[in-house]
Amino acid sequence: MPRPWRRRHLGTEADRATFRTLHNASLAAPPLRAGLTGESAERSIRHLHDLLGSPALALTDTAGPLAWHGHGQHHEEQCARLAAATVEVGRTRVFDRGDLPCDVAGCEIRSAVVSPLVTEERVVGTLQVFAAAPTAGLARAADEVALWVGAQLELAELDASRTRLMEAEVRAMRAQISPHFIYNSLGAIASFVRTDPDRARELLLEFADFTRYSFRRHGEYTTLAEELRSVERYLLLEQARFGDRLRVTLRIAPEVLPVAVPFLCIQPLVENAVRHGLESAEGGGSISIVARDQDQECVIEVEDDGVGEDPDVVRRALAGDAALDSVGLGNVDGRLRTTFGDDYGLVVETAPGAGTRVTVRVPKFAPGVHV
Amino acid sequence: MSLDAAPGIVAITLVTVATLVIGTWGLRFSRTTSDFFVASRTVHPRLNASAIGGEYLSAASFLGVAGLVLLNGADMLWYPVGWTAGYLVLLVLVAAPLRRSGAYTLPDFAEARLGSRGVRSACSVLVVAIGWLYLLPQFQGAGLTLRSAVGAPTWVGPVIVGVVVLANVTSGGMRSITFVQAFQYWLKLTALLVPAAVLLVVWAGDSSPRPSGAGDWSVPLASGGGSGLYVTYSLIIATFLGTMGLPHVVVRFYTNPDGRAARRTTLVVLVLLGLFYLLPPVYGALGRVYAPELAATGRSDALVLELPRIMVDGLLGEVLTGMVTAGAFAAFLSTSSGLSIAVAGVLSQDVTGRAWWGRRLGGVSAFRVAAVVAVTVPCIVALLVPNLGVARAVGLAFAMAAATFCPLLLLGIWWRRLTSYGAVAGLAIGGLSSAVAIAWTVRTPAPSGWVDALMGQPAAWTVPLALLTMVVVSLGTRARVPDHADRFLVRLHTPETVDLDRG
Numbered sequence: 080m081p082r083p084w085r086r087r088h089l090g091t092e093a094d095r096a097t098f099r100t101l102h103n104a105s106l107a108a109p110p111l112r113a114g115l116t117g118e119s120a121e122r123s124i125r126h127l128h129d130l131l132g133s134p135a136l137a138l139t140d141t142a143g144p145l146a147w148h149g150h151g152q153h154h155e156e157q158c159a160r161l162a163a164a165t166v167e168v169g170r171t172r173v174f175d176r177g178d179l180p181c182d183v184a185g186c187e188i189r190s191a192v193v194s195p196l197v198t199e200e201r202v203v204g205t206l207q208v209f210a211a212a213p214t215a216g217l218a219r220a221a222d223e224v225a226l227w228v229g230a231q232l233e234l235a236e237l238d239a240s241r242t243r244l245m246e247a248e249v250r251a252m253r254a255q256i257s258p259h260f261i262y263n264s265l266g267a268i269a270s271f272v273r274t275d276p277d278r279a280r281e282l283l284l285e286f287a288d289f290t291r292y293s294f295r296r297h298g299e300y301t302t303l304a305e306e307l308r309s310v311e312r313y314l315l316l317e318q319a320r321f322g323d324r325l326r327v328t329l330r331i332a333p334e335v336l337p338v339a340v341p342f343l344c345i346q347p348l349v350e351n352a353v354r355h356g357l358e359s360a361e362g363g364g365s366i367s368i369v370a371r372d373q374d375q376e377c378v379i380e381v382e383d384d385g386v387g388e389d390p391d392v393v394r395r396a397l398a399g400d401a402a403l404d405s406v407g408l409g410n411v412d413g414r415l416r417t418t419f420g421d422d423y424g425l426v427v428e429t430a431p432g433a434g435t436r437v438t439v440r441v442p443k444f445a446p447g448v449h450v
Numbered sequence: 451m452s453l454d455a456a457p458g459i460v461a462i463t464l465v466t467v468a469t470l471v472i473g474t475w476g477l478r479f480s481r482t483t484s485d486f487f488v489a490s491r492t493v494h495p496r497l498n499a500s501a502i503g504g505e506y507l508s509a510a511s512f513l514g515v516a517g518l519v520l521l522n523g524a525d526m527l528w529y530p531v532g533w534t535a536g537y538l539v540l541l542v543l544v545a546a547p548l549r550r551s552g553a554y555t556l557p558d559f560a561e562a563r564l565g566s567r568g569v570r571s572a573c574s575v576l577v578v579a580i581g582w583l584y585l586l587p588q589f590q591g592a593g594l595t596l597r598s599a600v601g602a603p604t605w606v607g608p609v610i611v612g613v614v615v616l617a618n619v620t621s622g623g624m625r626s627i628t629f630v631q632a633f634q635y636w637l638k639l640t641a642l643l644v645p646a647a648v649l650l651v652v653w654a655g656d657s658s659p660r661p662s663g664a665g666d667w668s669v670p671l672a673s674g675g676g677s678g679l680y681v682t683y684s685l686i687i688a689t690f691l692g693t694m695g696l697p698h699v700v701v702r703f704y705t706n707p708d709g710r711a712a713r714r715t716t717l718v719v720l721v722l723l724g725l726f727y728l729l730p731p732v733y734g735a736l737g738r739v740y741a742p743e744l745a746a747t748g749r750s751d752a753l754v755l756e757l758p759r760i761m762v763d764g765l766l767g768e769v770l771t772g773m774v775t776a777g778a779f780a781a782f783l784s785t786s787s788g789l790s791i792a793v794a795g796v797l798s799q800d801v802t803g804r805a806w807w808g809r810r811l812g813g814v815s816a817f818r819v820a821a822v823v824a825v826t827v828p829c830i831v832a833l834l835v836p837n838l839g840v841a842r843a844v845g846l847a848f849a850m851a852a853a854t855f856c857p858l859l860l861l862g863i864w865w866r867r868l869t870s871y872g873a874v875a876g877l878a879i880g881g882l883s884s885a886v887a888i889a890w891t892v893r894t895p896a897p898s899g900w901v902d903a904l905m906g907q908p909a910a911w912t913v914p915l916a917l918l919t920m921v922v923v924s925l926g927t928r929a930r931v932p933d934h935a936d937r938f939l940v941r942l943h944t945p946e947t948v949d950l951d952r953g
Contacts, residue, residue, distance in 0.1 A: 304492065304707070333493045334628055334705045339552060374817065375554060375795050443554040443704060446561055449941070450552075 103130045104227065111231040112238060115196070115204050120145035127206070127228070131220055134187050135209040141166050141202065151188040154179060154209065162205045165193040169202055171222050173213045187211050192218045194225030198233045245417055257350070260316075267320035282319050285312045293343065300450050303370065303377065303441075304336040306345050310368065313346060317353055324363025325353070331370045335377035339450050340441050341414045347407025348381045348425075348437050356383025356435065375443055382436040388429045397425065408437075419445050457772030458599025465637075465779045466614055469630075492707040493628050499718030502702045504634030506533075506719075507726060508584070508785035509591030512638060512778050514841025515727070517750035519734025520741075523667035526734075528682055529841055530727035532689025532848075534720060540694045541716040546709030547863045547942035554704045556697060556855055557796065563862045565932045566870035572877045574796045576854050577697045579881065580847055581793035582828045583888070584696070585786060587843035589832035591751065592782045594840075598752040599775045605833055611779075612829040615786045619794060619821045628705060634784040635722065641777025642729045645758050645770040649736055652761050661738035677903040680910065685845065688909030692848030695855025697796075698788035708946045733757055751840050754778065786825075793824040835892060845907070846888050853880035853912035857920050863942055865921075866935045872924030880916030884908055 090098070107126035110119040120138040124146040128136045135149030137158050144158040157179060165172050171194040179191060190213040195202045206225040210217055264286055271279035289312040292305070311329070318325050349368065357364045369380045396408045412425040419442055429435040511533065518526035553559035557573040560566075593607030653659075661667065671678060693699065706712040737744060737753045741760050744753050755778060758770035797820035802811055811819060838846075854877050861868045861876075887908035891897070897906050904911065924931075932938075944950055 302707075333491055336492050337704065337707050374791060375799065444552060444558040444562070446565070448552075 100130060103127075107228075108231055111228060112235050114235040114239065115140060115145070115232055117145045124148040127224060131208055131217075131224060133208045133210045133217065137207040137209070138204065139207065140204040145204070149209070151181075151183070151186050151209065153183060153186075154181065154188055158207060161191060161193050161207055165195055165205050166202050169195055169197075171195070171218060171225070173218060175213065192221040194221045196225055196232060197229045198236055203229075203232060242417075245413060260350070263320050264316045267316070271319070278319075282316065285315050288312055289316065293346075295342075298450070299342055300339045300448055301342045302336065302450050303338045303340050303345075303379070306340055306343070307331060307336070307368075307370070309343075310346050310349050313349060314353075314366075321357065321363065325357055326363070326365035328365065328367040329369075330367070332372045334372040335370050335443075338377045338441055338443055339448050341411075341418050344411050344414060344439065345379060345381070347411055348439070351407055352381050352383040352385070352435065352437070355388065356385025373440075377441045377443060379439040379441070380436060381439075382434065384434040387431050387433045387435055389431055390427075390429060393427045393429055397427070411439075415439065415441075418448060455600040457768040458596075458775045461772040461776035462596070462599070462610075462779050465776045465783065469780070469783050470614070470618060492711075493705045495706070495711050495714040496718055497628055497632050498702065498705055498711075498715045499722055500632035500635045501628045501705075502631075502699060502715065502719050503722040503726065504631040504636075504638070504784050505698055505702065505788040506696075506723070506785070507635065507638050507781060508844065509588050509595075509778065509781050510841045510844035511726070511730065512642065512781040513591055513594070513751050513754050514587075514839065514844065515730035516733035516737065516754045517752070517839070518841050519731050520737040520753050521745050521750045524670040525678070525682060526841075527670075527731060528685050529689065529845070530730060532686055533693070534723040534727055535690050536693025536848075537716050537720050537723065539690050541713060541720065544694050544859050544863060545703060545712040545716045548700070548859070549703050549706050549712035550709045550942050550944075550946070551938075554701060555792070555795065556695070556700055556858075559862065560858060560873065563932075563935075563938060564868070564870040564873055565934065566873075569870050569873045569877070571800065572874050572881075573855075573858070574800045576850075576877060576881055577796045578793050578824075579885075580695065580851050580854075581697055581789045581796075581824070582831070583847040583850060584844060585789050585793075585825075585828035586832050586835070587838070587840045587847075588782050588786045588789070589829050590837050590843070591778070591840045593832070594751050594837075595755060595775060595778045595782070598749075598755045599771070608829050608832045611782050611786060612825050614783060615790050616821060616825045618783070618787055619790050619825070620818045631702075631784060631788070634780055635726075637780050638777045639722075639726055639729075641773045641780070642726070642733075642754070645774055646729050646732050648766070648770060649758065649761050650732065653736060653739070659739050661735065662742070667738065677900050680900075681903050681907045684849075684907035684910035687913055688845060688849040688852045688907065690852075691856040691909070691913060692850075692852035694859055695851030696848075697792035698785070701792060710945065730754070736761070790821060790824045794821040797824055836895070838892065842906075846884075846891065849907070849909040849912065850881065850884040850888070852909045853884045853916045856913065857917040861917070861920055861924075863939075865924075866939055867924055867928065867931055868920065868935075869924045869927045869930040870932070871927040871930055872920045872922075875923040876916045876920030879919045880912055883912045883915060887912065 103126045107123040107130065110122035113119045115138075124136060124138055125148055127138075128148045133149070135147065135151050135154070137147045137155065138145045139158050139162040141162060142159065143162070144155050147155045147158075161172075161174055161178070164174075171192065174191040174193065176189050179188065181188065188209045189211050190209070192208045192210070192213055194206045194208075196204045196206060206221060206228060208217060208221045264282075268279050268282045268286065271282065289309060292309045292312075307329075314325075314327050318327070345368075349366070352366050356366060364383060364385050366381070366383045369378075369382075371378045371380075393408070397412050398409065408425065408427070416424050423440055423442070426438040426440075427435065428438070511530070515526065515530050518529060548559065551559055551562055553562050556577055557570045560573045561570040589608035589611055591607075592611040593604040596602045596607035596610065597604050671682065703712050703715070706715055733754050737750075737757055741753065741757055744750055744756065749756075754774050755771065758774060759767045761767070762770060794817060798817040802820045802823070803816040804810070857876050857880065858873055862873070887905045890905040891902075894902055894905070897903070940950075
């Protein structure tokens with residue numbers, strides 16, 4: 080008896096209608112997550128049309144139509160007027176024959192239900208459902224779909240603001256070369272001006288190069304070689320200040336130097352290592368930076384033998400807790416994840432009194448990532 | 451096992467141990483802060499070129515060419531000429547743009563250029579196919595070397611090389627450490643150059659005898675008629691255009707800091723290969739004089755290994771034999787390692803790294819599983835299929851690379867209207883036609899006539915066919931030209947020194 084089994088398997092008629100609705104909604108959602116544009120409207124409207132089942136459907140922004148699906152496209156020019164009238168009152172409106180003048184014989188579009196698309200209490204567009212007769216059910220359905228589309232658009236806003244935040248963080252990162260570092264470096268350089276003017280001059284030039292790189296404006300990515308060069312300058316300046324208390328080892332496989340990495344993704348890690356690993360430790364400490372070639376990936380490790388940290392604190396720093404001192408860590412982690420995907424986050428190994436090792440993995444090639 | 455085996459065993463053990471030791475502990479650049487700016491020490495083109503040479507010169511170059519020259523005469527010189535001149539094509543048309551594309555592997559390039567996962571998958575399949583086709587003769591050559599040097603059964607060689615390569619690749623050793631690969635080039639060159647010099651002195655001291663019955667042998671295109679001419683041209687096309695599609699060669703170009711360095715590296719490779727390929731024909735010619743019986747008994751591939759002992763007696767002969775054996779073994783190890791890494795990389799990314807039955811292997815274990823598959827499959831096949839002759843089998847791998855990746859690279863770099871549909875169609879046609887030709891050749895023990903010639907050396911028709919398919923299908927799917935094509939081509943062709951927004 081296959082039939083009853085299949086019926087039970089797929090659920091009742093009502094269940095199946097629900098599944099269809101959910102499926103259509105899930106198909107319409109991804110394009111809408113790009114925001115309300117002509118392209119996203121064009122790509123999602125077909126699924127919204129399936130969802131509502133009316134003869135025709137239009138999406139508009141506040142100015143005019145973005146996409147039309149269904150019969151009677153000659154009504155598209157009236158969309159702008161309907162949209163304006165709806166935006167004005169800010170709630171769903173029903174328009175009848177009088178508002179939709181039409182001289183095409185046999186046109187089944189006689190009325191329209193227009194619902195505003197609201198995101199964050201602001202009307203950004205309208206959803207216009209065209210049908211032969213406006214029923215209460217249609218008005219209710221249009222209202223609900225418009226609410227749902229509004230929610231999707233709100234998510235799109237969220238995505239966009241998250242990207243903006245990320246970009247702002249990168250910019251902040253550049254501006255954020257710590258004031259202490261600048262002050263301390265200049266102080267250290269000043270101490271050499273009389274005793275060793277040549278060294279002072281060299282350090283000053285390194286300082287100039289370092290700031291030029293850190294404050295550069297163009298480009299999201301750089302080569303590992305450039306990034307490491309900046310790290311080396313940074314360490315040179317820190318060494319001018321700490322002298323023998325700061326011991327540094329670099330072990331760089333030359334094969335990975337051309338790899339493209341996000342701008343300023345290593346330097347904050349080194350700064351953290353110097354700060355946490357050294358400043359609090361008695362008698363100085365050592366830092367090692369290793370870059371290894373691992374087939375399709377490059378592995379960079381920044382290690383210090385300082386006081387270490389409670390893993391929970393690091394976890395919170397990676398999650399972006401701004402109250403903590405390790406601002407750089409969460410930022411670098413976030414940027415690596417947005418650039419290369421969640422497989423490529425930072426790995427931090429640490430415990431109180433056991434030093435810290437931060438590992439970065441970078442794929443040698445990722446689509447869209449180039450210098 | 452006789453006393454004869456001693457030099458061979460010593461040489462093979464030394465090369466194996468040295469490879470594993472250098473690979474595992476490696477040459478690690480370690481600097482303290484007194485010695486700053488390690489970051490500016492990118493790999494120099496000369497070192498990188500030696501590394502490419504080290505990875506590129508395989509058993510086919512080391513053993514196969516001499517054997518072919520011994521057997522078939524001057525026509526076979528096109529093999530070394532083509533294997534060198536392939537880099538000329540690479541230099542002029544591909545090297546710098548490929549580097550500027552930022553791609554690490556060939557599938558990477560396809561994905562970046564055409565923005566399509568489908569083309570990437572097609573390329574991955576082809577990388578594995580070409581890699582295995584190329585690995586096959588390496589393993590068979592290893593069997594031959596061990597039989598000739600130690601008297602071991604033929605299956606021992608593939609197994610030993612397979613195990614060593616696997617140990618090397620999975621332990622993380624020799625992973626594209628440029629210095630190790632560069633060392634391999636100079637090892638191979640020395641191992642061939644010194645014995646050749648000694649043998650030439652012996653030959654001169656022997657009042658320089660000429661090979662007997664050298665008429666047809668020393669004159670190119672003397673036999674074979676029309677199909678012979680076709681085979682020669684087809685070979686030229688396969689080798690000239692196939693080099694750019696070899697997976698283990700392309701990844702080395704990534705090490706260059708920029709497009710200019712990529713060109714300079716290629717130029718040095720041309721010089722290094724030109725130098726190396728002078729030597730195998732010397733062995734072939736001397737073999738014609740001193741060891742014509744090797745050709746008659748079908749053991750021509752062992753010529754390089756046996757000639758020193760035939761021509762020189764005593765300790766010197768043993769030492770020279772040890773040298774060439776070491777060189778041959780180095781050739782298998784370096785080429786097989788490079789290829790296995792390339793194949794395993796693709797497999798780990800697209801097969802073993804994926805989720806299977808709800809489980810997903812981590813990066814390192816996925817790579818290890820992939821490496822086992824990458825080495826085991828060709829190793830087993832090497833034991834099962836008949837020996838085609840090392841150089842001819844490698845020639846077929848070149849033919850397949852020429853019919854698939856060459857059109858993709860040339861059109862991808864120089865023609866903005868290439869579409870992903872065109873690329874997939876061209877790759878499919880090129881790959882399938884090459885596969886048919888290879889299957890035909892493997893099943894035909896004694897080639898004769900036009901059909902066997904067309905199938906045994908397919909590049910002359912498969913390359914134009916694939917190229918044409920790509921062009922026609924791309925023109926038919928004009929609307930699918932990727933949006934970023936123009937921007938991408940600007941990036942490929944603009945020198946890095948030009949200040950330009952490459953976004």
